[in-house]
Amino acid sequence: MPRASSPTPVTLDVDTLLADRGTGIIVCCGSGGVGKTTTAAALGVRAAEAGRRVVVLTIDPARRLAQSLGLTELDNTPRPVEGVGRDGGSLDAMMLDMKRTFDEVVEAHSTPDKAAQILANPFYQAVSSSFAGTQEYMAMEKLGQLRAEAEREGTWDLVVVDTPPSRSALDFLDAPKRLGSFLDGRFIRLLTAPARAGGRAYLKVFSVGATVTAAALTKVLGGAFLTDVQTFVAALDTMFGGFRERADVTYALLKEDVTAFVVVASPERDALREAAYFVDRLAGEGMPLAGVVVNRMQALAAPALSGGRAAAAAEQLEDAATADDDLAGLTPALLRLHADLADVATRHQAHVSRFVAGHPGVPVATVPASATDIHDLDGLREVGAALGTG
Missing domain, CATH: 1.10.287 (Helix Hairpins)
Incomplete structure (x- = not known):
């Protein structure tokens, strides 16, 4: 019986992806330590020098993106990267500040007095800084803001998103569903019932059992804390329905042809196993996958010598x-x-070939291992050139 031949890998054409004016969002995802931030920055630089107006948003709190782009710092405001861009192209960069983004949502969707009340609420201050899932909610919100500004003002025509390292990089896909579950949960409904009922109607709305439960919560949490929580979730109930709708809109946008997901990996077994997880998850969600970038492939000066x-x-x-x-x-x-x-x-090569065999048809691009760390614009240009056609 003839031996089955290995599938021919499909090459990821990065230059065509970056030149496609129909692509408005590129999401780079992958596990930690595979060069995902470097890849996102390199794509941003190459796109800007191909004439695109680009903003790179990193959700990774590491400072490597700022350093490689020659910036002293990154924050929640896009900052121009000097010396990058041709033929009208430009590059801005920013790093998600989830608390500041949360504050912006409050300020934009409530009256000044109401916003001041919410921002001063102790429970809000805790939630906006450390509540599980807040980073993913705010990543979805910020991406939506950038896309809306790009369409409204023509500031950018391409948004490159560098997601957190690890499988949580795809958690923002679940943000609308998780937020809906949080707002519709029994505990939240219990806490918001007094605010919804108002005044003496509180006694009519609450059953005896609910009243006992509220009394128990007061004993466990403390009256002041429970009041802070009730005030906060009452604001959520009236204000963040709009946030949930915007998150749904952004989630739908991620499924459209204007978006392309790039999975980043290194040529090691565990990293490619994680990449396979991302590829399968994206396929299951119906998200448009552009392909996989494998960084740090070992190259040889004399490949004929085994x-x-x-x-x-x-x-x-x-x-x-x-x-x-x-x-x-x-x-x-x-x-x-x-x-x-x-x-x-x-x-x-064996690890990459095994991945290709398990995912035939998924485009793959490789970047040779560099002798030094990528820490400046020239290094990013080299990575971009390796991904492109020249």
Whole structure:
């Protein structure tokens, strides 16, 4: 029986993706430590130098994006990156500040007096800084804000999103559903019932059981804390229905052809297993996948020389050399280094081939391993060139 041939990998055409004016959002996702932030920045730089007006939004709190773009800091306001852009292209960058974004939502969707009351609420201050899922809610909100500004004012025509490292990078896909569950939960309905009923109607709305429950909560949480919570969720009930609607709109936008997801991985087994999870999850959600970028692929200066042959040659030279022979030094050492790198390159290629076999038809692009860390615009341009066609 003839041996089955390995599937031919489909190459991710990054330049075509960046040049497509119909693509308005690129979401980079992947596990930690695979060069996701670097990839997002490199895509932003290459797109700007191809004439796109780009904003890169990082949700990763690490400062590497600012450093690589030559900025001293990033915050919730887009900052221009100097020295990037051709033919009308430009690049701005920002880092999500989830509390500031939450504050902006409050200020934009309530009266000044109401906003001041909410911002001063102790429970709000705790929730806006550390409540589980807040980062994902605010990422969805900020992405929606950027897209709306781009359409309204023409500020940008491409938004590149660098998501948090780990599987939580896709948690923002669940933000509308989780927010809806939170607002519609029994505990929230219990706390908001007095505000909804108002005055003496409170006694009519609450059953005896509910009253007992509220009394128990007061004993456990404390009267002042419970009042803070009730005030906060009452504001949520009247104000954040709009947030839920906007999150739904943004979620729907992520499914449209204007969006492209790029999964980033390294050529190691665990990282590619995570990449497979992302690819499968995106397919299950009906999200448009552009392809997979595999960073730090080991390349060889002399690929025709296998690792085994290099190691054998090094051993022969060492056996033939005398103690004072130059052959006993540099040449065998270089051959053994080549042998080690060849083994790494073979392992990397095997892992990528296994991924391609498991996901035929998923476009893949690779970036060679760099001798140094990517820490400036020139390094980002090199990454972009490796992803592009030249």
